[in-house]
Each structure stands twice: as C-alpha cells, then as structure tokens.
Amino acid sequence: MSAARAPRTSVPALGTDAVSTRSIPPATVARLPVYHRVLTQLSDAGVALVSSEDLASACGVSSAKLRKDLSHLGSYGTRGVGYDVRFLAYQISRELGLTQPWGVVIVGAGNLGQALVSYRGFASRGFAVVGLLDSNPDVIGRELPNAATPITVGTMADLEPLVRSGQAQIGVIATPAEAAQDVCDRLVAAGLRSILNFAPAVITVPEGVEMRKVDLAVELQILAFHEQRRAEEQEVSPKAAAGPIPGAQTPVAEKLGEAINA
Amino acid sequence: MSAARAPRTSVPALGTDAVSTRSIPPATVARLPVYHRVLTQLSDAGVALVSSEDLASACGVSSAKLRKDLSHLGSYGTRGVGYDVRFLAYQISRELGLTQPWGVVIVGAGNLGQALVSYRGFASRGFAVVGLLDSNPDVIGRELPNAATPITVGTMADLEPLVRSGQAQIGVIATPAEAAQDVCDRLVAAGLRSILNFAPAVITVPEGVEMRKVDLAVELQILAFHEQRRAEEQEVSPKAAAGPIPGAQTPVAEKLGEAINA
DNA sequence: TAGATTGTTAATCGATTAACAATC
DNA sequence: TAGATTGTTAATCGATTAACAATC
Numbered sequence: 001m002s003a004a005r006a007p008r009t010s011v012p013a014l015g016t017d018a019v020s021t022r023s024i025p026p027a028t029v030a031r032l033p034v035y036h037r038v039l040t041q042l043s044d045a046g047v048a049l050v051s052s053e054d055l056a057s058a059c060g061v062s063s064a065k066l067r068k069d070l071s072h073l074g075s076y077g078t079r080g081v082g083y084d085v086r087f088l089a090y091q092i093s094r095e096l097g098l099t100q101p102w103g104v105v106i107v108g109a110g111n112l113g114q115a116l117v118s119y120r121g122f123a124s125r126g127f128a129v130v131g132l133l134d135s136n137p138d139v140i141g142r143e144l145p146n147a148a149t150p151i152t153v154g155t156m157a158d159l160e161p162l163v164r165s166g167q168a169q170i171g172v173i174a175t176p177a178e179a180a181q182d183v184c185d186r187l188v189a190a191g192l193r194s195i196l197n198f199a200p201a202v203i204t205v206p207e208g209v210e211m212r213k214v215d216l217a218v219e220l221q222i223l224a225f226h227e228q229r230r231a232e233e234q235e236v237s238p239k240a241a242a243g244p245i246p247g248a249q250t251p252v253a254e255k256l257g258e259a260i261n262a
Numbered sequence: 263m264s265a266a267r268a269p270r271t272s273v274p275a276l277g278t279d280a281v282s283t284r285s286i287p288p289a290t291v292a293r294l295p296v297y298h299r300v301l302t303q304l305s306d307a308g309v310a311l312v313s314s315e316d317l318a319s320a321c322g323v324s325s326a327k328l329r330k331d332l333s334h335l336g337s338y339g340t341r342g343v344g345y346d347v348r349f350l351a352y353q354i355s356r357e358l359g360l361t362q363p364w365g366v367v368i369v370g371a372g373n374l375g376q377a378l379v380s381y382r383g384f385a386s387r388g389f390a391v392v393g394l395l396d397s398n399p400d401v402i403g404r405e406l407p408n409a410a411t412p413i414t415v416g417t418m419a420d421l422e423p424l425v426r427s428g429q430a431q432i433g434v435i436a437t438p439a440e441a442a443q444d445v446c447d448r449l450v451a452a453g454l455r456s457i458l459n460f461a462p463a464v465i466t467v468p469e470g471v472e473m474r475k476v477d478l479a480v481e482l483q484i485l486a487f488h489e490q491r492r493a494e495e496q497e498v499s500p501k502a503a504a505g506p507i508p509g510a511q512t513p514v515a516e517k518l519g520e521a522i523n524a
Numbered sequence: 525t526a527g528a529t530t531g532t533t534a535a536t537c538g539a540t541t542a543a544c545a546a547t548c
Numbered sequence: 549t550a551g552a553t554t555g556t557t558a559a560t561c562g563a564t565t566a567a568c569a570a571t572c
Contacts, residue, residue, distance in 0.1 A: 027563060033483040038464065051529065060464045063529095064565055071531055079530040080572040096483050097490030104482070115377035121462055121479040127486075169489050170482065193492055194485040200383055202300065202322045210488040212481045217383040219474045220366070220432065221295040221358050223456040224389075226472040227431050228359030230455055289539060313553065325553095326541055333555055341554040342548035 024095070028069040032092050034059050035066070039089035051082040101126050103167045105192075107183050108174035109134040109142070109153045112198055116174060117144055117151060130167045133158055135179075156186065163191040170194045177201035184211075286357070290331040294354050296321050297328070301351035313344040363388050365429045367454075369445050370436035371396035371404070371415045374460055378436060379406055379413060392429045395420055397441075418448065425453040432456045439463035446473075 038058045042050060052070075056063040070076065070083075076091050077083045093099055104122065106113050109132050116122075117129050133154045134140055142153045162168040171187040173180050173195065180199035187195055188209055195211045197203055200218070205211050300320050304312060318328040332338065332345075338353050339345045355361055366384065368375050371394050378384075379391050395416045396402055404415045424430040433449035435442050435457065442461035449457055450471055457473045459465055462480070467473050 025563075029484055029487055030480070032487075033477075033480040034464065036483075037462065037479070052531095053529085058464065060466060062565075064567090065563090067529095067531065068564080075531070077530050078572060079570070080528045082529070095487070097486040098483065100490075102482075102486050102489065111377040111380045115373035116478070118373045119478060122482070125479050125483065127482050170485050194489045196481050196485060200299065202296065202320065204322060210485060212485060214476055214478070214481060215295075216378070216381060216476070217299070217387050218292070218295040219458050219476060220364075220384070220389050221298075221360065221387065222291055223432050223458060223472060223474060224359040224364050225291055225294075225357070227364065227456045228362075287539075314555095315553085324541075326543090327539090329553095329555065330540080337555070339554055340548060341546070342552045344553070 024072045028072050029096075031059075031061065031065075031069055032096055035069070036089060036092045036096065036098070039085055039092065043085045043089060047085055049082050050085050052077070055083065098126050101128060102169050103128055103130040103162070104170045104172055105129075105131040105133065105159065105162055105168040105187075106172040106174055107133045107156070107159075107187070108176075108179075108199075109136075109139045109144075110174065110176075113172075113174035114144055116172065123149075127170075131158055131162050159186060160190045168192065170196065173197045173199050173203075175199055286334045290334050291358075293321075293323065293327075293331055294358055297331070298351060298354045298358065298360070301347055301354065305347045305351060309347055311344050312347050314339070317345065360388050363390060364431050365390055365392040365424070366432045366434055367391075367393040367395065367421065367424055367430040367449075368434040368436055369395045369418070369421075369449070370438075370441075370461075371398070371401045371406075372436065372438075375434075375436035376406055378434065385411075389432075393420055393424050421448060422452045430454065432458065435459045435461050435465075437461055 035055070038055065039050075042055075042058070052063045052067045056066040059066065067077075070088075073091055073095055076088050104127050106116055106129060113132060113134070117132050122129060128149070129151060131154055132144065132151050133156055135156055139153050140155050144151050144153070169192070171192040171194070173183050173187070175183050177199045178201075180197065180201040181203050184195060184197070184203050184205060188206060193209050195205065195209065197211060197213045198215075200215050203211065203213075297317070300317065301312075304317075304320070314325045314329045314332075318325040321328065329339075332350075335353055335357050338350050366389050368378055368391060375394060375396070379394050384391060390411070391413060393416055394406065394413050395418055397418055401415050402417055406413050406415070431454070433446075433454040433456070435445050435449070437445050439461045440463075442459065442463040443465050446457060446459070446465050446467060450468060455471050457467065457471065459473060459475045460477075462477050465473065465475075
C-alpha cells in the first residue's frame, strides 16, 4: 500500500500533497460518493483488498472509468495487487470533505421537508439537520417525532443565526416552486453557498454559489419519454416479443386508487 | 412553421415524419421537461410568442443550447419571429409522451413514499399514482389522507395486476437500500421497464430497462465537496473577501408565506 | 521470473459553444 | 428592403473507453 507519493512528470510538485490542489472533473466528483459507500460496505463485510475490476462492478461502472476517476485523487492502489479498502475509503472521504460534519438547514416543512428530516442517510454520512424552517404559522413550532434527532419547526428568522454561528453550511429548498427563488435568495443572503433544490422551478444563483437540483417531475418525464419510445418501437416491429405485458389489458381491479386523471 | 424535413447527407429518410425516428441526445431529453414547464407558464401568463433568447434565459440555459436542443425535435420556430409558445409546448409534450397519462407504482410507504404520493407535481403533469405498496404489515391497509387521490397502502401482491391491467407503466423504488435490488427485480419481473430509484444502492437492471436514480446522500456529498473546496480556497487566499453576507438582509415580508407546505 | 493489476496514454465519442447563412 | 431570429455548421471542450507500459 503505502501512502501516496507522486513522481509525475518532472515537476517536483511543491508543498501540499495531502490537501490536494488538482481540480477533479465534475463527472468524477459525482461518482465518488458511490465509490465511498460501496467501499464502506466492503469494509464492513471484512473485505480488506479489492481490485478495480471487482470494485467497479460493485459500483456499476467500468473498471477503466473507476481507475481513471481514482487517478484524479492520487495514486492509492498497488499494481498487481489492488486497493486497500479502508485506505481508499478514507482518501475519498477526505477528498469529499466527509471527515468533518456538515450542518443542513431545510426550508419547507411540508411532506417532503419532513421526509427529509427523518431520512436516515443524513446522519450516517456525517450530515446533521440543524434546522427545519417554514413560514406557515400552522407548522411553526411543531415537533417532528420521526427525526433522528428530535427537531422543532422554526421560522425563517432562525436562518441567519444558524449560518452565522457556523452550525449550517448547506441549505435545502423543499418549498413549492413559487417560493423557491425567494427562499434561495435568503439562503444566499444569510451566507450559504451550497444549496440543494427540490422545488420544480428554474432558480438563478449568484456566481460562487453551488446549486444542485433534484426534480422529481423531470425524472418522471424522462422515463415517460423512454416508455413512449418503447411503445413506438413495439408498434413498428413487434418482432422480438420483448413481451412486457404478454396478455395485458384486463378489465381493471379497482382495489387501489384507479384515477389516472390529471 | 412546417414540419421537419431533413436534407441531411444523401439518404432520403424514409417514412415516419410525424412520429419521429431520430434519436434525441440524452442531454437534450433531460432538458425538455424544463422547457415544457416554462412554456406552460408563459402560456398561462398570456405570452403567445417567445424568442430563443428569452425562453433560454427563463430556462436557465444559453440560447445556443436551446436552439440546438429544439432542432432535434424538428423545425418549429419561425426565423425572424420566434416560437409560438403553445405550439412548441405541444410539440415537446408530444415528444416526451405527456399527451397520454402514465400510471406510477410506488414501492415503499415510508416517509419518502408517503411524501411522493402527496406530491402535487405528479398529477399536474399527467402522472397518477396508481399504487403504493409495502411489505410491512404495520402500514398495509393504511389510508393516506394527504394524497391527491385517497390511496390505501397495498402489498407486493398487488404489483402484477397493476402492470398487467395496463394501469402502471412506471415504478418508483422508495425502500431502504437493502430491499432495493429485490424490489427492482420484482418490478421488472412484473413487466415494468421504466424505474425511478430513490434508494441509496447500486442496482443492476437487465438490458432494455431504463433506470433513473435520485440519491439524496450523493447530492449532499457533492455539495460537501464544493463547500470544502471553498473553505480551502478561503484559507489559501482570503483576498477577495467573498464575504458570505454582503449587503442583503431585509427583515422578512412573509407575503407568500402561507403555503410552503404541501 | 511469471502473473496480476494499476495508472496513464491516445482514440473516440458526445455535448457545448460561437458564429453565421438562411429566411421570415 | 432592413432588421430580427432561427436552424445549422464547425470548433472546442469534456467524458468515456480501450489498450498497454509500468510495476508490484
């Protein structure tokens, strides 16, 4: 194993070896969390060493892509041997900034906001929900039982203290689309620079603010597109009876919500 | 306007013009739902005509990208004039398969599954939750009040009938990671070919199945990465006092306070 | 030494961007 | 006709892939 050293091409590489200066491609950054999760699972399962081939297949990517991705972090494997599972997991967690805890403020205590608070994946990866805010008097002050840590719905006035005190670094927008831009502006004004937006709205942020977006409606519409394509291909050439629904079309079975309205 | 024609390089391009044969780049498909949503809003606001420049800025993309994207659908604009808002919205909805309703089965009636059922963005875009299934006896049979359409939690045995009867075309996995692969296998076995996975797990699907993934933990970790980078840069050169809290800060103005729930 | 596997290189592919000819 | 704006082209950029030299 051995820690990283880096002969690279000439250039002695001044100073910081541990902190890293290189910029990592966005596509690679987006995959690191998956590598990290799988490595953690392997470690928990008692696996000490893994090859790029095995790790890649467990992560659902090609080994070439995995090695290329890891090469951006440094040289943490051993040729002819593979990767030390725990060592590599640590290096990735260090790169991702998971070695320190991060505080998350969620704005919007509706169904989604409440579900997020009780999401166990937060705490297990070093994220803590330090605030759940809303502007609706009906929910402000309500206690949420399901949460990992009991939490009370606060008001937007609680936002700034949370940021100023250093408790919150990441903001999550879980409001209806209409309120999203306004909420985002407040998050930024309060000092947050990393935002995750669940609202189905186009939101603009100032330079320097990193915004990620999760849009359920968009995901479903992409699936609808593929589903329609499948149907079309079926029409054109029903040759390869990829029989999705051999018999298909039966009266109904109204047990659960029939609907399909709009 | 006029429908698409395509001189391309030689090849006369046989048959189907209206249904479309061309394959649309994935990156474009992923943006079409946003274009569609914004066009719908413009239409509702009474806007009848829009230029690629204006539409693009409302969608948060460059006009070049927008025009390139739209060019994959056909030639639906008018040079020197712009795009007819409703006509373009219709063409996109047709391309995405939004002109017909789609049935969604959600597996996992935990916090997330319940939040999804009550998500209003479903119905408003032609998606109907036709089933909410779980294997936990404690929740099976429970009625969910928040839903657009009242719905009762069913069992996994309800899956196949929903698919066979043609009520469900899209499956959503909202279970813990441990159950995800098994649930996915069942969705596929039941005949579904379009799946949205919220479970933080690497899942493999057979050829021909389209799977989209939404991973909250991954999104947060990507943000953590950027947050850490910011902190590092701050250390190295605190020159440009990127003062996290410039001017901003107004009391509040809870005008659109109300809702923010769901 | 022989076998295994990494880290890197070079080729390919797809997406983005800028510019402009076509055309309303 | 003059001005505006699309649809397309060509250049650039970034990501993926395959192959292999380095090396354990």
